[in-house]
Amino acid sequence: MGKALIGALSLLIFGAVAGSGLLLAGRIDVSADTPHSPLVYRLIEWVRERSIDHHSRGIIPPADLSAAARIRRGAGNYDAMCAGCHLSPGAGDSEIRKGLYPQPPDLSLSTAGAGESGRADARRFWVIKHGIKASAMPAWAKAGMEDEDIWDLIAFLKILPGLSMEQYRHRVASSEGHSHRGMVVHSHPVPETGTGHDAQPH
């Protein structure tokens, strides 16, 4: 028992020293064009999913996610802030997405959102609000987006995979464009959200 303990401790110390050596020598490759090993990738993915699951508990989506006004406002903001990384119907891959690791999911294709539950909406809300560390996914609340602006985006994400390229363009053209609370460059009043009624474009 004593010997086994000493053996385990030695192994642990050896591992820690060897690991520190690798880190100190700069041998860990942080480049975005060298993928993680499958094991490390799966571990990171698992930690991410557990974290999102835990932190998004208790978030209750609003009842009016299918309101036309929400979808319309979400369309303009999605096109301005998200489509570069998450793409849009028929537009093909973007230059930035090709170089990103992890690669942003193509939200115009994703059928994961089809008929989704409130749980999936809550998870998306948390990710969009807080972002994901060491990936390119920004914390949009830091950019000034308020909760209602984020729910507008989720309302649009729910219909996005079903849109053709023409329908997508039409939705964006008839939206308020890039328009949400907390925008520094925006000098016009931003329409009220959450009413389910069409607010007047400014």
Ligand code: HEC
């Ligand atoms: C600069 C690139 C970039 C921009 C811009 C960006 N994202 Fe992301 N997003 C990512 C990356 C990368 C991931 C995946 C992160 C990971 O897997 O760890 C991600 C993940 C997500 C996810 C989780 C998807 C899933 O199924 O797990 C959602 C939802 C999302 N983004 C929505 C948005 C929305 C909405 C916007 C615009 C307001 C946006 N993103 C803007 C890069 C971006």
